[in-house]
Amino acid sequence: MARRNKKNSQDPIKESLLRKSISAKKDMFGRSLSLSALILIGVVVFSIFFFVLSRGLMAFTLDGINPFKFIFGTVWNPTTPDSNGNLQFGAFPMIVGSFLVTLLSALVATPFAIATALFMVELQSNWGKKIMHPVVELLVGIPSVVYGFIGLTVVVPLLRKTFGGSGFGILAGTIVLFVMILPTITSLTVDALRNVPNHYRELALAIGATRWQMIYKVILRAATPGILTAVVFGMARAFGEALAVQMVVGNAPIMPNGLLESASTLTSILTQGIGNTSDGSVQNDVLWTLATLLLIMSLFFNLIIRFIGKRTNITQGGH
Amino acid sequence: MAEKENYLLTTKNVNLFYGKKQALFDINLSFPKNGITALIGPSGSGKTTYLRSLNRMHDLTPGVKVEGKFLFHNNDIYSDNFDLVDLRKRIGMVFQQPTPFPFSVYDNVAFGLRLGKKISKHQLDEDVEKALRQAGVWNEVKDRLGANALGLSGGQQQRVSVARVLATKPDILLLDEPTSALDPISSRVVEDSLLDLKKEYCLIIVTHNMQQAARISQTTAFFNDGRLIEVGKTREIFLNPKEEETQDYVSGKFG
Numbered sequence: 001m002a003r004r005n006k007k008n009s010q011d012p013i014k015e016s017l018l019r020k021s022i023s024a025k026k027d028m029f030g031r032s033l034s035l036s037a038l039i040l041i042g043v044v045v046f047s048i049f050f051f052v053l054s055r056g057l058m059a060f061t062l063d064g065i066n067p068f069k070f071i072f073g074t075v076w077n078p079t080t081p082d083s084n085g086n087l088q089f090g091a092f093p094m095i096v097g098s099f100l101v102t103l104l105s106a107l108v109a110t111p112f113a114i115a116t117a118l119f120m121v122e123l124q125s126n127w128g129k130k131i132m133h134p135v136v137e138l139l140v141g142i143p144s145v146v147y148g149f150i151g152l153t154v155v156v157p158l159l160r161k162t163f164g165g166s167g168f169g170i171l172a173g174t175i176v177l178f179v180m181i182l183p184t185i186t187s188l189t190v191d192a193l194r195n196v197p198n199h200y201r202e203l204a205l206a207i208g209a210t211r212w213q214m215i216y217k218v219i220l221r222a223a224t225p226g227i228l229t230a231v232v233f234g235m236a237r238a239f240g241e242a243l244a245v246q247m248v249v250g251n252a253p254i255m256p257n258g259l260l261e262s263a264s265t266l267t268s269i270l271t272q273g274i275g276n277t278s279d280g281s282v283q284n285d286v287l288w289t290l291a292t293l294l295l296i297m298s299l300f301f302n303l304i305i306r307f308i309g310k311r312t313n314i315t316q317g318g319h
Numbered sequence: 320m321a322e323k324e325n326y327l328l329t330t331k332n333v334n335l336f337y338g339k340k341q342a343l344f345d346i347n348l349s350f351p352k353n354g355i356t357a358l359i360g361p362s363g364s365g366k367t368t369y370l371r372s373l374n375r376m377h378d379l380t381p382g383v384k385v386e387g388k389f390l391f392h393n394n395d396i397y398s399d400n401f402d403l404v405d406l407r408k409r410i411g412m413v414f415q416q417p418t419p420f421p422f423s424v425y426d427n428v429a430f431g432l433r434l435g436k437k438i439s440k441h442q443l444d445e446d447v448e449k450a451l452r453q454a455g456v457w458n459e460v461k462d463r464l465g466a467n468a469l470g471l472s473g474g475q476q477q478r479v480s481v482a483r484v485l486a487t488k489p490d491i492l493l494l495d496e497p498t499s500a501l502d503p504i505s506s507r508v509v510e511d512s513l514l515d516l517k518k519e520y521c522l523i524i525v526t527h528n529m530q531q532a533a534r535i536s537q538t539t540a541f542f543n544d545g546r547l548i549e550v551g552k553t554r555e556i557f558l559n560p561k562e563e564e565t566q567d568y569v570s571g572k573f574g
Contacts, residue, residue: 005432017371117518162486166446179337197418199414199416199418200418200420202376202379202414203381203418203420204409204420204430205379205407206376206407206412206484207407207408207413207431207434207484208404208405208406208407208408208411208434208435208487209404209430209431209432209434210404213434217430217433217434218420218430221422222420270355275408302345
């Protein structure tokens with residue numbers, strides 16, 4: 001070692017090249033710092049998955065519930081045995097309920113969101129930027145319990161008065177979720193529209209397109225992947241929303257017969273039951289299974305978003 | 320100069336302001352029915368600004384004020400009753416960046432055609448092919464009309480852009496440095512296409528490339544600092560300019 005140092009000292013440039021500089025060391029430090037953060041997050045995510053999955057599968061492995069019957073069974077009766085003395089765990093009503101409120105609210109919210117975003121970006125960009133955008137982003141941040149509370153005190157009584165019945169149900173859930181995901185979809189659609197390069201607009205107008213033709217033939221078409229991502233994001237939010245839905249949907253674990261009858265979603269049954277069951281009981285295990293279903297679904301939504309995002313990169317990769 | 324009747328587009332006393340800053344000063348320039356007019360000059364000389372005023376692209380930018388007369392078929396294109404959409408169909412524009420829409424080649428060229436009244440699929444096919452042939456790119460793209468235009472090479476993209484404008488059968492084609500983003504070989508191909516087009520169209524091209532101006536244009540206008548310094552036959556401008564400024568620019572002393 002000593003001999004080598006002696007040798008190097010004869011050539012200062014060689015020495016400095018072979019020695020790690022301070023900035024290179026700092027570089028290494030930063031690298032290892034972010035790497036360890038990444039590893040930590042990776043471990044956390046993996047543990048959550050492992051934990052939920054292992055608990056979720058207990059209902060099948062330990063309690064011997066038939067997975068097929070669990071997913072497609074239509075009777076949810078986890079506490080009181082039926083005439084044969086069996087407890088019934090059919091999650092299908094909740095699955096249907098979750099998908100119904102998600103799809104319906106996205107269906108209603110999307111046209112509104114696109115129209116609002118178009119107004120903000122294409123028609124009134126100054127005013128839209130200064131006022132509308134902050135307002136929409138504010139709406140995204142309102143806690144869901146507030147939405148649920150408003151739903152409970154305004155929407156449900158209104159539905160009761162208008163259509164009769166209790167007012168609780170899929171329709172009330174849809175309305176609350178519609179208001180909740182509208183800002184999410186709008187905000188992301190605005191981003192998608194802003195991402196359409198300005199020269200597409202110039203180009204369309206320079207060829208003789210009217211403003212409306214420019215919007216629907218070029219801008220909406222070029223922004224379609226982004227808008228789809230926005231919708232899926234909104235749906236993911238609607239699907240995973242627990243509190244607000246639980247407050248207005250009625251929480252009757254039966255197959256929804258109409259939009260106005262009390263129904264339930266995966267999240268609403270989960271939040272409702274989680275405090276009323278003891279750890280390790282069948283009733284608790286099946287809630288974990290519901291959580292697993294939710295996790296898988298949100299994973300699925302994420303995959304869709306990534307898939308759409310990938311396609312966007314290809315179509316805009318020309319520049 | 321030639322007699323007045325041959326001019327398709329005449330501009331008189333054009334002044335243009337970006338807010339308070341004046342960008343063009345008193346430009347008088349006319350363009351014949353066919354042939355290529357090159358607008359040359361250093362960066363910031365106002366040539367692109369002038370070009371964009373010819374089909375009212377400045378309308379899109381807030382705070383721009385345009386003054387002067389722009390006579391096209393004896394109508395002022397800035398008059399209130401002039402239909403902007405129709406104007407831009409007659410005076411088409413090709414931009415500096417090759418900018419196809421992220422659609423198929425066919426949809427790109429058919430874009431302008433589909434804006435107007437409905438035309439038959441057969442007619443559409445014919446017009447698309449004709450425009451692509453005029454732009455000199457048909458042979459290269461005829462087997463991939465359904466492919467995304469962004470997958471073409473830069474030179475092909477730019478010629479598809481030219482075809483897209485040609486498809487609407489304009490009278491005038493404005494070209495804003497159409498080859499500056501292309502390699503020399505692609506530039507050459509685009510230039511050849513333009514040379515074919517000059518027989519039928521009035522082409523107005525902004526270029527930084529003086530060799531290009533010399534190669535393809537009949538008339539050259541030299542801009543500097545928002546003023547039109549000199550306009551004349553391209554040969555004259557390059558070999559025997561009247562103004563010293565022009566001489567300095569074409570001989571490469573500045574710019």
